[in-house]
Amino acid sequence: MIIKYIIVAALALTVLSGCSDDSSSNNNSSNTAFNPKVDQSVSSYEVTKNAINVGKDYHSFANPESIKVTHLNLDLTVDFSKKILVGTAQLDFQKEDLNATQLILDTRDLTINNVTAMGEKVNFSLANDDSFLGSALTIDLPAEADSVLISYQTSPKASGVQWLSPEQTAGKKHPFLFTQAQAIHARSFIPLQDSPQVRMTYEATIRTPKALLAVMSASNDPGTERDGVYEFSMPQPIPSYLIALSVGDLHFKSMGERTGVYSEKGILDAAAAEFSDTESMLIATEKAFGPYSWDRYDLLILPPSFPFGGMENPRLSFITPTVIAGDKSLVSLIAHELAHSWSGNTVTNATWRDLWLNEGFTTYLTYRIMQMVYGDERFEMEAVLGRQDLQADIDALPANDQIMAIDLRGRDPDDVFSNIPYEKGALFLRELELKVGRENFDQFLLGYFEKFAFKSITTEQFISYLEQTLLKEHSDQLSKQRIEEWIFQPGIPRDAHAPESDAFSIVDQARDAWLEGTVQADEIDSKKWVVHQWLYFLNNMPEKLSQKQLADLDKVFALTSSKNNEIAHSWLLISVNNWYQPAFNRLHNYLTSIGRNKLVKPLYKALSQTPEGKIMAQKAFAEARAGYHPLTVKANEGFIQ
Ligand code: BES
Ligand code: ZN
Numbered sequence: 340m341i342i343k344y345i346i347v348a349a350l351a352l353t354v355l356s357g358c359s360d361d362s363s364s365n366n367n368s369s370n371t372a373f374n375p376k377v378d379q380s381v382s383s384y385e386v387t388k389n390a391i392n393v394g395k396d397y398h399s400f401a402n403p404e405s406i407k408v409t410h411l412n413l414d415l416t417v418d419f420s421k422k423i424l425v426g427t428a429q430l431d432f433q434k435e436d437l438n439a440t441q442l443i444l445d446t447r448d449l450t451i452n453n454v455t456a457m458g459e460k461v462n463f464s465l466a467n468d469d470s471f472l473g474s475a476l477t478i479d480l481p482a483e484a485d486s487v488l489i490s491y492q493t494s495p496k497a498s499g500v501q502w503l504s505p506e507q508t509a510g511k512k513h514p515f516l517f518t519q520a521q522a523i524h525a526r527s528f529i530p531l532q533d534s535p536q537v538r539m540t541y542e543a544t545i546r547t548p549k550a551l552l553a554v555m556s557a558s559n560d561p562g563t564e565r566d567g568v569y570e571f572s573m574p575q576p577i578p579s580y581l582i583a584l585s586v587g588d589l590h591f592k593s594m595g596e597r598t599g600v601y602s603e604k605g606i607l608d609a610a611a612a613e614f615s616d617t618e619s620m621l622i623a624t625e626k627a628f629g630p631y632s633w634d635r636y637d638l639l640i641l642p643p644s645f646p647f648g649g650m651e652n653p654r655l656s657f658i659t660p661t662v663i664a665g666d667k668s669l670v671s672l673i674a675h676e677l678a679h680s681w682s683g684n685t686v687t688n689a690t691w692r693d694l695w696l697n698e699g700f701t702t703y704l705t706y707r708i709m710q711m712v713y714g715d716e717r718f719e720m721e722a723v724l725g726r727q728d729l730q731a732d733i734d735a736l737p738a739n740d741q742i743m744a745i746d747l748r749g750r751d752p753d754d755v756f757s758n759i760p761y762e763k764g765a766l767f768l769r770e771l772e773l774k775v776g777r778e779n780f781d782q783f784l785l786g787y788f789e790k791f792a793f794k795s796i797t798t799e800q801f802i803s804y805l806e807q808t809l810l811k812e813h814s815d816q817l818s819k820q821r822i823e824e825w826i827f828q829p830g831i832p833r834d835a836h837a838p839e840s841d842a843f844s845i846v847d848q849a850r851d852a853w854l855e856g857t858v859q860a861d862e863i864d865s866k867k868w869v870v871h872q873w874l875y876f877l878n879n880m881p882e883k884l885s886q887k888q889l890a891d892l893d894k895v896f897a898l899t900s901s902k903n904n905e906i907a908h909s910w911l912l913i914s915v916n917n918w919y920q921p922a923f924n925r926l927h928n929y930l931t932s933i934g935r936n937k938l939v940k941p942l943y944k945a946l947s948q949t950p951e952g953k954i955m956a957q958k959a960f961a962e963a964r965a966g967y968h969p970l971t972v973k974a975n976e977g978f979i980q
Contacts, residue, residue, distance in 0.1 A: 447473030699764015
């Protein structure tokens with residue numbers, strides 16, 4: 340009876356929310372709001388789960404079920420004066436449905452000049468713009484065609500491309516460009532099937548001003564001649580969100596046999612020193628989780644406007660310069676992007692609902708890599724900090740957004756970024772590890788990466804694999820019910836593992852004693868504290884501190900001038916929340932020189948809580964806006980209105 344009711348409710352919701360299998364329903368009307376008429380006694384997650392068409396990509400107009408693109412050949416000229424990429428994309432495809440006559444691609448803000456197949460022009464049409472999905476490009480195909488050639492150009496406001504003027508670079512002499520395709524921005528610089536379940540190999544010819552170097556998420560030859568024409572090939576099939584390009588006055592420095600770093604000259608040595616353990620990380624990861632499938636692993640260090648910490652573009656992770664701290668304290672970011680070479684790039688989420696398969700596995704692997712390379716203490720501290728980040732999101736997010744296999748129908752993936760797929764995913768995997776033992780769990784992971792290599796999979800495929808493997812072998816330790824609770828319910832299951840760190844206990848003691856007034860700031864025995872301990876010290880302060888307390892801390896520990904961007908972030912957040920004005924100059928500099936959204940967004944949000952704060956936010960935003968990436972603008976402009 341209950342089951343029947345759930346099905347009826349699910350169907351009702353499907354109809355009411357305008358959600359059907361038809362991809363034309365990919366619009367805002369199919370949002371996640373539950374209709375009040377649906378009986379709340381049916382848990383909302385049951386209703387949602389039944390209404391979702393598992394494996395359907397609600398964020399693409401493409402029709403890979405009929406025609407699948409298998410190879411891309413790009414030929415693009417980079418025009419810095421017009422801020423456009425112009426050229427051609429040749430797409431080779433396979434017909435899954437032999438009667439299919441139309442190829443449907445994703446685009447956003449692209450100008451399509453013409454499309455040819457077998458040397459002849461063919462008809463095409465560009466649909467109206469959806470608010471965040473862009474517009475479908477439908478191409479009529481001659482019966483025998485197995486390839487189309489699209490001549491197109493991008494818009495200067497392409498959401499996946501940032502164009503930087505020379506002043507916005509470290510060297511100040513040359514312009515710079517980088518792309519950021521995840522989640523659904525590849526379509527703003529290439530017309531393609533922009534879905535993580537479509538994998539393609541690619542080749543590219545990139546034409547740039549002669550002084551500049553182009554690099555891509557593909558084979559990069561560190562010794563290439565700087566002649567303005569660069570050739571790339573990616574022989575392994577990858578999803579579109581991993582296609583990436585950057586152009587600038589880039590230089591290369593080797594860090595090991597298979598690893599090296601690209602960046603502007605000014606920071607090249609600092610970057611190579613900071614990330615000099617990359618080769619060891621690569622070796623350790625291979626040893627534990629199986630061979631690295633991508634040949635070289637290089638890093639590209641971007642200008643500070645890069646909106647993320649890192650992006651796992653295959654063979655060439657894109658990295659924010661804000662983690663170059665001078666002491667390797669923030670290099671877990673490198674472990675994270677490297678780990679994606681296994682979880683994400685080799686085994687890929689089938690839809691953005693399944694993002695936790697990418698990020699949760701990667702976060703789990705990151706902890707393991709940090710433990711292998713830097714030892715238990717570092718691992719424990721990072722695990723506690725991660726657990727605290729997760730708790731903050733659990734406390735702040737609505738229940739539906741706490742679900743790992745999140746319902747994203749009608750939502751822009753950019754708006755749903757949180758720690759849930761990352762830290763909840765990792766905590767879930769840690770539980771599996773603890774229940775079955777590390778050795779067994781590692782065996783399972785090896786098998787998983789091998790079984791699904793170069794495939795895009797859904798949450799449900801993962802669960803079914805788990806049922807056939809670990810769950811079967813360890814039925815005394817694991818239950819399907821518990822696994823489903825982790826994946827489909829909000830919150831954190833009761834009795835979940837709680838990471839602990841001895842290195843943090845002494846920080847707790849110091850903080851408590853200082854707050855009680857039994858110890859003065861200059862009596863805190865912090866000489867041996869590492870960055871993580873400082874972060875833990877600051878992140879666990881009570882919400883309200885007095886001006887005297889803040890001034891004391893600042894005087895003794897020079898927090899306002901901390902060169903560590905994470906410590907500075909935590910301190911500035913405290914300063915905003917307690918209106919500690921001596922930190923506001925630094926705050927302004929911070930907001931106008933860093934574009935990494937994770938670092939600036941909480942500050943804008945905190946500032947927006949008071950009228951005086953909002954004025955400061957508006958001032959910083961107005962000054963910084965031209966240099967921010969489109970994603971950072973979009974994520975923060977709401978706070979200053
Ligand atoms: N792939 C992500 C970045 C991403 C996720 C972009 C979803 C767009 C949509 C990348 O690997 C990542 O997780 N970056 C984090 C790193 C951190 C968790 C170590 C970041 O940028 O903060
Ligand atoms: Zn990631």
